[in-house]
Amino acid sequence: MGSYRFLLSRRWVTFGVVVVLLSAFAWWLGEWQFGRLDERRSDNRVTETNEARPVTPVEQVLSPGRDADPDDEWxxxxxxxxxxxxxxxxxxxxxxxxxxxxxxxxxxxxxxxxxxxxxxxxxxxxxxxxxxxxxxxxxxxxxxxxxxxxxxxxxxxxxxxxxxxxxxxxxxxxxxxxxxxxxxxxxxxxxxxNGEPVPDLAPQELPELDNGPHFFYGLQWWFFGVLAVFGFGYLAYDERKRGPRGERPHRGGRGPSGPRPPAGPKPKRERRTNVPAEYQRR
Incomplete structure (x- = not known):
């Protein structure tokens, strides 16, 4: 086994920087998805509360020249x-x-x-x-x-x-x-x-009050970040144990740049048959 000094080479330093950046980006994307999850839960609470409130005259909720309050939606x-x-x-x-x-x-x-x-x-x-x-x-x-x-x-x-x-x-x-x-x-x-459904037109559907896919998306991004770090560690361990991949001996004992050993003559195959020798084709 060798040492980990090869990690100071330009190739491995560059590789490490790329892994750190990818992991940080994956972590940020995971945080963003969990932030979206918190927003979704907050919106769902507002929607559930407002759907249960009694019908109110429009003048008490909306007014000219003022945007509708998002907390009043639904x-x-x-x-x-x-x-x-x-x-x-x-x-x-x-x-x-x-x-x-x-x-x-x-x-x-x-x-x-x-x-x-x-x-x-x-x-x-x-x-x-x-x-x-x-x-x-x-x-x-x-x-x-x-x-x-x-x-x-x-x-x-x-x-x-x-x-x-x-x-x-x-x-x-x-x-x-x-x-x-x-x-x-x-x-x-x-x-x-006038107390009746709008004729000939389909009404607006109420929003789904689930949490959406944000939780699992967030976990997936974090998993990708952890996987990148694990992959870097495994490749470093592998190179320390067996050396650089381009310098390892290939199967059959051939060195990194040595020629393939010459192939010997193929052994003659014994011919097997139930036909008597005097009747066999020569």
């Missing part, structure tokens, strides 16, 4: 007003749990003081992804009482509303600007209209 609120069907907004590129393409149908509900509540009435499956607003199921006329789940506005470029009232994500601020009307911050996913 609370049930109630609002009464009249749908402005001419300002229906189509949210493109949606799909249901089966992968069926469709759109979300969003209609502003104008309350008595002129402030609109942005209502996602539900999902409508389509054959293509660009329906006209006149194709979707119409909102009911007259005064309507809507009960729905509070949702926080989307962000980013996907919330921009085109002049013909199409978007890819819902933002009350962007929709209010497009329809030129004051709106409550946030929006709601409709549960019922």
């Amino acid at each position: 609370r049930r609120v109630e609002a009464t007003g009249t749908y402005d069907a001419a300002k229906t907004v189509i949210v493109r590129y949606r799909s249901d749990d089966d992968g069926q393409p469709g759109v979300a149908v969003v209609v502003p509900l104008v309350t008595d003081d002129g402030t609109a509540l942005v209502v996602d009435r539900g999902f409508w499956a389509i054959a293509d992804r660009s329906p006209d607003t006149t194709d979707v199921p119409p909102a009911p006329a007259g005064e309507v009482t809507v009960v729905g789940w509070v949702r926080v506005d989307g962000t980013g470029d996907s919330t921009e509303v085109t002049p013909d009232l199409y978007t890819r994500a819902i933002s009350s601020e962007q929709i209010g600007r497009a329809i030129d009307r004051p709106v409550f911050g946030g929006f709601v996913d409709a549960i019922s209209e």
